[in-house]
Amino acid sequence: MSTITIPEIHAARNNQLPPLPGISTPWKTYELIAFRIAFIFFVAISIPNNAEWYSHVFHINWARLHYRDLYDIARFGSGINVFGNTIFGSPLYGYANWIITFLVSVVGGLIWTVIDSRRKNTPLEYNQLYYWLRVVVRYRAGIGIIGFGFTKLLPVQMPFPSLGLLNTNFGDFSAQKIYWLIIGIVPWYQVFAGIVEVTAGTLLFFRKTTTLGAALLVGALGDIVYVNFAYDGGVHVYSSYFVLLGSFLLVQDVPKLYRYWIKEEYTVPVYHFPVLSKSWQYARVALKTGVIVLFLGVLYYLQLVNYKYDPYKQPSTAGVRALRGNYRVTEFRINNKVIPYDPTDSIRWQRVTFEKWTSLTYTVNRATFIDLSNGGGDPMRDINRTFELTGTGGGQRVFHYYADSIDHVLYLQDKYKAIPDRRNRVAGVGGDQNYDLNAGRPLAKEGRKRDKDTSDRNWISKAAWAHIGDENHMIDKTVWTARRDREFAVPLKNEKRNRMVLQYETTDGSHVILKGVDEHKDSIYVVLDRINRPYQVKPSTLDAGKY
Amino acid sequence: MTTATYNPAHTPPASTGWKAYEKILFRFFFIYFLIQVLPLDWKFYRDLFAINWLHLQYADIFNIAHYTPSFFAGQTRFADWAIFSGIAAAGAVIWSYLDKKNQYSTNYDALYYWLRVLLRYRLAIALLAYGFIKFFPLQSPPPSLSNLNTPYGDFTEWKLFSLSLGIVPGYEAFLGLVEIIAAVLLLYRKTTTLGAFIVLAFTGNVFMSNLAYGGGETVYSFYLVLIALFLFAYDVPKLTNLLAFGRPTAPNNYRPSFTRPRLRYARLALKAFVVLFFGVIYGAQTYAAIHHDPYQYPAAPGLAGAQGLYNVREFRYNHQTLPYSDIDPIRWQDVVLEKWNTLSIRSNRPVVIDSTNVDSIHITDQDRTFELQGSAARHYYSYQADTVHQLLVLQNRNPHHRTEQWLLHYERPNDSTLILSGANQAKDSVYVVLDRVNKKYLLEEVTKKGRSKSIKL
DSSP: OEEEEESOHHHHHHHTOOOEEOOOOOOOHHHHHHHHHHHHHHHHTTSBOOHHHHHHHHTOOTTSOOHHHHHHHHOOOBSOOTTOSOBTTBOGGGTHHHHHHHHHHHHHHHHHHHHHHTSOOOHHHHHHHHHHHHHHHHHHHHHHHHHHHHHHHTTOSSOOOOHHHHTSBGGGBOHHHHHHHHHHTOHHHHHHHHHHHHHHHHHHTSGGGHHHHHHHHHHHHHHHHHHHHHHTOSOHHHHHHHHHHHHHHHHTTHHHHIIIIISOOOBOOOEEEEEOOHHHHHHHHHHHHHHHIIIIIIHHHHHHHHHHHOOTTSOOSBOOTTSOEEEEEEEEEETTEEOOOOTTOSSSOOEEEEOSBSEEEEEOSSOOEEOOSOSOSOOOSGGGOOTTTTTBOTTEEEEEEEEETTTTEEEEEESOOSSOOOOOTTTOTTSTTOHHHHTTOOOOOTTOGGGSOOSOTTOSOHHHHHHHOOGGGSSOGGGOOHHHHHHHHSOOOOOOOOEEEEEEEESSSSEEEEEEEOTTSOEEEEEEEEOOOOOSSOOOSOOOSOO | OOOEEOOGGGOOOOOOOOOHHHHHHHHHHHHHHHHHHSOOOHHHHHHHHHSOGGGOOHHHHHHHHTOOOOSSSSSOOHHHHHHHHHHHHHHHHHHHHHHHHHOOOOOHHHHHHHHHHHHHHHHHHHHHHHHHHHHTTOSSOOOOHHHHTSBGGGBOHHHHHHHHHHTOHHHHHHHHHHHHHHHHHHTSGGGHHHHHHHHHHHHHHHHHHHHHHTOSOHHHHHHHHHHHHHHHHTTHHHHIIIIISOOOBOOOOOOOOOOSHHHHHHHHHHHHHHIIIIIIIHHHHHHHHHHHOOTTSOOSBOSTTOOEEEEEEEEEETTEEOOOOSSOSSSEEEEEEOSBSEEEEEESSOOOOBOOOSOOOOOSGGGOOTTTBTBOSEEEEEEEEETTTTEEEEEEOSGGGTTOEEEEEEEOSSTTEEEEEEEETTOOEEEEEEEEEOOOOHHHHHHHHOSSSOEEO
């Protein structure tokens, strides 16, 4: 490999000027030292740092891909984490990993400087290294932001609010929830944001459009960093990550722009790029094509079918068709005692909704624990898709149900779980949405004894299961994937949940009677009448999922 | 390994040649932007002379900055733009004809320069006007108590957009700061392109938000985007040459000579005026406003010590007791008394929504209707309290329900109870017992404690 520089011949022709032979400015000592540190730093934060990521990539079933398989390739924790992720015990809002990585890079850079000073160095090596470092950062940032962007481009990252959320008072949401909802109510805007992100990422794949891509990336993600701090969104580290990578890519242009804009002088850019041999050239084209096909083509398709049949934050199984909508609680009996409607009563259910998927919500005037997570992640089972309850108070309870539609029984389980399952395993530190990890808290250990499932595992009879069917296959065949099979094959652990078994009676769904046993083993009898409740927030033409 | 470089001494002559089509395009845009930017609309002067200059308020400055010409009554529409385009096209044709006939030598470089100056200042003024009411978070205030007690789905998208920004004043200030920085960059020729780029990203997003959320400033925000596009386009070919193709690039270096001192002073005076009027005076007034009189909510204080959310424990309508109900259109469900003199009632009686969605700064309490804009589920009343006779005169604030009035006697047997009795304009009488609810809002609790603590609410 040898290096040539542009501007080359056509630039000279345009200007009718002969090129002057010469050498581009040699690297100054401080530039060299800074570069060595930057090299180690940016390589370290561009490479996955957790074993789970490698294991995940190795185990992908490429024949039956799930969008999350590719998403997980694109999104990983990085940086040097062998020294832990806290400084003096503080995670520094999740940025400690950056600082540790930087300190290690400084040490590494200085060692490199010492070694280098003992041999003859040529600046051109560094020009080449710089080029390749930019390639690594460009592709890391490009792939990462495209993975992030497609969940917006096909609007599933911020779902349209469920009926239960629409019925909740504004003050009963956390700030984080309010931000997610404000994007969720206008899917077309989310598409626009997705287009910006995917465009920025795509521009980074090409050298000539890198500046524009990096500027877009820094602008868009810089705003998202601020949003995450303001609304406590928890994705501040991951969004800052892209701002950092984008800023690094812009560094090269700053002197040129300064000269062109501020000093208003004739500006001659000097670029270095390696001249590749033919076989290397083929490898380059093949790699680039592979990345583009995979992350723009295949991922688009996978994300599209996810949007259509299995939006990842919404339960994807259709709810009982007759039972959908908003209901008023016309009558409520507990252990055969009628409780009249009173908004201050702490037992009586107030309003009830059946979502179009397998959820029942009701409101009761009693304090309840609130899941403050983002409600995202990668769970396959409907019960673990918790966007409809996270960050939401106001006494609203959300239950998932399995419906035995032959015997008309709903098997309900509280979607709130005190110690939620681990999500986004692959993401690690610095990955998005892993609030605990980024805040430096240890993850909830799985399989701890006290969390063991103490409830009756066979609360649903074999006969009822036969009527209910196999949840794994209740969604459209298009989105039956290896990943889904794998998760459904693993039995549930630590399922300590509130449960209810309720029989339902209805003809067309406008008048429903629920009777059975509630979470406290009290017998309840609830009469529901569907109400026509208009909303100002209008549903969009983009409607994720198939119910 | 060889490298090549260029000697800057070989700077090629600046290319000044205008191609024929460029000239035609320029003539069009020149006329078009003059129509849109210069205050040619008589309504501008009507408003200008209506201002009390001895008692200048930031609302007046905002209105000046918010000017756009329009043929039709009310807000500027895209139809206006079509008419401007027609005029500009006709003008460009005539101009081209004259240009050809007379060989009249127009200095296009100079015209382009001055048009850019005009547009830079026009854009900067607009950004400052919006920047300061965000930097001092006035535009989207924190949600009122009534807003906190309204179901999410009962707000319009645009109202939700504003409320969602209102809960994070720090972020709103940051957005304002971005606008102010962009404005400052536009005031300097050398940083204009960077400023225009920021405006494209920022105001482009504002435009998209207006479209998506049904905001009322779609046309205006696109107008600003259009100016920014025109300013940015100036540098695009050269930037592409420099940054994408990596070729040597000469800067755009036309600028008129300010050799005559009179010109220099005039330039300085104009610049100083813009900075003083739209920056310093306006900035100081918006700063005062955030501390003393934020413009979105009424200023008159409410009944002392009565602020809060109330459950309607007892409700008699025309002497008949109505039990709790979430479907009865008459029975009140809950009542909120704000810090200011607003009382809002939640009931199942439909609200015809006040769908105001344009930005304007209101001075009088009566016009400050932000709290009820885009909101169903609650009826909003302003009240006058006669604390001697313990009377409240309630007036529905919604223009669609303007006729509704109540005359209520109030009693406060203890700190948390409020008893209202009286009648409305239709002589329907009520007797209501209200209990103050010690309601904790998740929004506030989580903001206080953070998301890492578990919360039971």
